[in-house]
Amino acid sequence: MAGAGLAGALLATLLAQRGWQVDVYEKRGDLRELGYERGRSINLALAERGRHALRQADADDAVMEQTVMMRGRMVHFADGHLDLQRYGRDDSEVIWSVHRGELNEVLLNIAERAGARIHFHHRLDSVDFDARIARFGDDRNDTVREIHFESLVGADGAGSSLRQAMAGVCELGERSEFLGHSYKELEIPPGPDGGFQIEPNALHIWPRGRYMCIALPNDEGTFTVTLFLPNESNGATVPGFDTITNGEQARAFFDRDFPDASRLIPNLEHDFDHNPTGVLGTLYLDRWHLDDRAVLIGDAAHAMVPFHGQGMNCAFEDCVSLANHLLQTADRGEAFAGFQTERLPNARAIQQMALENYLEMRDHVDNDDYLLQRELGNRLAARHPDRFLPRYSMVSFTHLPYAMALERGDIQHALLVELTRGRASLDGLDWDVADALVEARLPSLPEEL
Numbered sequence: 303m304a305g306a307g308l309a310g311a312l313l314a315t316l317l318a319q320r321g322w323q324v325d326v327y328e329k330r331g332d333l334r335e336l337g338y339e340r341g342r343s344i345n346l347a348l349a350e351r352g353r354h355a356l357r358q359a360d361a362d363d364a365v366m367e368q369t370v371m372m373r374g375r376m377v378h379f380a381d382g383h384l385d386l387q388r389y390g391r392d393d394s395e396v397i398w399s400v401h402r403g404e405l406n407e408v409l410l411n412i413a414e415r416a417g418a419r420i421h422f423h424h425r426l427d428s429v430d431f432d433a434r435i436a437r438f439g440d441d442r443n444d445t446v447r448e449i450h451f452e453s454l455v456g457a458d459g460a461g462s463s464l465r466q467a468m469a470g471v472c473e474l475g476e477r478s479e480f481l482g483h484s485y486k487e488l489e490i491p492p493g494p495d496g497g498f499q500i501e502p503n504a505l506h507i508w509p510r511g512r513y514m515c516i517a518l519p520n521d522e523g524t525f526t527v528t529l530f531l532p533n534e535s536n537g538a539t540v541p542g543f544d545t546i547t548n549g550e551q552a553r554a555f556f557d558r559d560f561p562d563a564s565r566l567i568p569n570l571e572h573d574f575d576h577n578p579t580g581v582l583g584t585l586y587l588d589r590w591h592l593d594d595r596a597v598l599i600g601d602a603a604h605a606m607v608p609f610h611g612q613g614m615n616c617a618f619e620d621c622v623s624l625a626n627h628l629l630q631t632a633d634r635g636e637a638f639a640g641f642q643t644e645r646l647p648n649a650r651a652i653q654q655m656a657l658e659n660y661l662e663m664r665d666h667v668d669n670d671d672y673l674l675q676r677e678l679g680n681r682l683a684a685r686h687p688d689r690f691l692p693r694y695s696m697v698s699f700t701h702l703p704y705a706m707a708l709e710r711g712d713i714q715h716a717l718l719v720e721l722t723r724g725r726a727s728l729d730g731l732d733w734d735v736a737d738a739l740v741e742a743r744l745p746s747l748p749e750e751l
């Protein structure tokens with residue numbers, strides 16, 4: 303297996319616990335000794351799908367010790383007022399902020415305890431698929447190791463080396479679509495008393511139309527702030543990374559557009575100048591495997607934009623699916639094909655929903671039509687709990703396949719638009735008509751979500 307990140311560590315655990323011999327090759331050093339290397343986003347939102355997968359590996363309890371609950375999104379409006387939009391009905395429907403480095407450490411410990419062997423400083427350089435030999439280099443010196451394999455799993459992220467090697471011997475149908483927006487991470491430190499400076503149990507969001515900021519809590523009282531901004535500015539009103547190029551300009555921009563956040567980020571200038579700017583995009587492949595010799599999972603197969611907080615959750619579902627297919631049949635090629643058939647349509651669905659959520663977050667959550675549709679959605683969900691479930695809830699609080707969440711979400715959205723058209727409130731709405739439409743268009747949900 304290539305990659306000892308989140309998906310690699312979880313898949314290694316699932317397979318090792320079921321008696322498989324697993325060797326994981328990781329290009330970096332051991333983050334438990336070296337500390338977490340900056341680069342990838344720092345914190346992640348763990349939702350029910352991810353927890354469900356962690357439970358299969360008995361890893362949920364250990365991971366949950368590292369998390370902070372997020373009950374909803376705290377919207378910071380341009381006029382300065384705040385509004386908490388709850389994600390679910392109550393505290394049983396929440397998501398969890400977790401630090402990538404801490405989560406990876408927990409998962410590496412569990413993988414090793416289950417018997418997986420993790421080889422650090424092994425960078426995949428090339429693969430001879432006919433001879434079934436993989437060559438790994440060590441970043442610290444010029445040594446190369448050749449390792450014979452039966453099958454390779456690529457859990458090596460969006461820039462996957464295994465994917466590149468596979469593309470050399472077969473057509474994967476690879477294409478990337480860049481969003482044209484990038485991101486920069488900043489930090490809100492703890493207050494003078496060591497505590498959180500803003501509401502800890504929320505995902506904070508500052509929507510500003512063409513761009514936005516968010517902040518996720520960390521368990522030591524800090525928040526990681528992420529600024530999402532177009533690469534190119536548009537006139538005088540929409541700034542971009544081409545006009546905000548250094549810390550000083552970033553501070554002036556924050557003072558103007560996010561003044562309440564700006565006051566809480568003392569090292570904004572320094573962090574803006576020194577933290578890398580991350581690019582955002584979606585990676586599509588038509589094939590995830592090379593017969594029985596190699597298969598890709600997680601970001602290596604289907605990297606997505608981060609706006610639904612589902613990249614890790616989706617990758618963890620991949621791990622459970624692939625492990626199950628491998629346990630069901632001794633034929634690796636059949637297992638890999640079955641995994642792809644099950645997961646590819648679902649990956650496509652969450653990739654699309656993640657893109658849609660960017661528009662929703664930056665442009666709609668502070669808009670009246672959106673808020674009225676949301677109110678009606680919640681009312682219909684209360685009246686028809688067996689049929690109407692907000693799309694966000696299907697994605698974040700259930701295990702319904704993503705493709706089904708997308709399909710039902712489209713039907714629901716059309717219905718909400720239809721019923722709220724021309725209205726400023728729900729007063730005078732004909733609930734009999736609304737109920738009949740729900741029953742006609744939305745089949746009952748499965749009992750087990």
Ligand code: E0Q
Pocket residue numbers: 347375397505516608609610611612659663694
């Ligand atoms: C979540 C949790 C980067 C990012 C991550 C997220 C979410 C958002 C907005 C963003 C979606 C939501 N969301 O609040 O609807 O649920 O992960 Cl911008």
